[in-house]
Amino acid sequence: MVPYMPLGEDIKDMLIMGRLHFLLGGFLLFSLGALIADAMGGPGGLPRFLMGYAVFFPAHLSVSYSNDLYDVKADSYNTPSPFSGGSGVLNRRPELRRWAFILSVTLIMISLVMSLIFMIIFDMGVLFPLYVLMGALLGWFYTAPPLKLSYRGMGEISTALTIGLLVPMMGYWIMMGKLDPGPLPFAPSLLLYGCTFILNVQVPDVEADLLGGKRSLVTRVGREKALDLVFILSLMASVHLWGLYLMGLGPVGMDMLPFALASLVPVIASMPSLVSRARNRRRATYMVTANLGSNFIFLGSIDLGLLLLQ
Numbered sequence: 001m002v003p004y005m006p007l008g009e010d011i012k013d014m015l016i017m018g019r020l021h022f023l024l025g026g027f028l029l030f031s032l033g034a035l036i037a038d039a040m041g042g043p044g045g046l047p048r049f050l051m052g053y054a055v056f057f058p059a060h061l062s063v064s065y066s067n068d069l070y071d072v073k074a075d076s077y078n079t080p081s082p083f084s085g086g087s088g089v090l091n092r093r094p095e096l097r098r099w100a101f102i103l104s105v106t107l108i109m110i111s112l113v114m115s116l117i118f119m120i121i122f123d124m125g126v127l128f129p130l131y132v133l134m135g136a137l138l139g140w141f142y143t144a145p146p147l148k149l150s151y152r153g154m155g156e157i158s159t160a161l162t163i164g165l166l167v168p169m170m171g172y173w174i175m176m177g178k179l180d181p182g183p184l185p186f187a188p189s190l191l192l193y194g195c196t197f198i199l200n201v202q203v204p205d206v207e208a209d210l211l212g213g214k215r216s217l218v219t220r221v222g223r224e225k226a227l228d229l230v231f232i233l234s235l236m237a238s239v240h241l242w243g244l245y246l247m248g249l250g251p252v253g254m255d256m257l258p259f260a261l262a263s264l265v266p267v268i269a270s271m272p273s274l275v276s277r278a279r280n281r282r283r284a285t286y287m288v289t290a291n292l293g294s295n296f297i298f299l300g301s302i303d304l305g306l307l308l309l310q
Helices: 008-017 020-039 046-070 094-122 127-140 155-176 184-212 217-221 223-247 257-262 264-274 281-308
Strands: none
Touching (some): 008 046, 008 094, 020 046, 020 155, 020 184, 046 094, 046 127, 046 155, 094 127, 127 155, 155 184, 184 217, 184 264, 184 281, 217 223, 223 264, 223 281, 257 264, 257 281, 264 281
């Protein structure tokens, strides 16, 4: 039997499956860690940043393909939205499932090869490619068997760790040249934002996730309480950043006021859910889009501020 080979329309669908807009969040988080390292006197440099991002980029992109592949049953009950429900490609084009697997695995392998090249060029030590491998496996097993973290009530924890620690610490490590506790003052707020991200992504899909067998926090507490929790966690993150500013506990030499001011954006964006209840998927999707957009604004403004202050 001749194996199925992708053509023009197939390649277009595989690009859709990649959900490329999700890469923006990863880029902003990676850049945050990198810019913190620059602000703290790391060796930095554009070549180092670009090569480092070439390590992270394929591993991040691979998650879209593995999630689409292993979420295909749950997504069959859903209508895709910009930030949830999968891409919908594999439910109408099941012949591309094999290529989703190939793409995801190939991208992880590219990331690992790039990490080895980076390690050799910049003398990073063997822990660096192991760190990259750990992050790639965490993304793979978010939906892939046998762990299927998002189906076993562990999706929120794995996502919070990835967003709050793994990705920004990778950017920091790459630009600093060593792994130290420099950016850890930001970790509590970033972990909280990681939780709000995954809750927002899960909120529109609660009915489909229940039918697909997912045990997420949102399927347990419901759509309205989950959006209330997004507001509470955003407020907690803002309080933490304001606390760092007022007590002067941020990284040495860094002005925490821009971080504190920017943290008000996600708080304000998530407030409407307290008065206008999201009882259906359509209304919830509007609220989620506003919440996630505010997170992008928060990260983007912080990155831009740090870049301009270099």
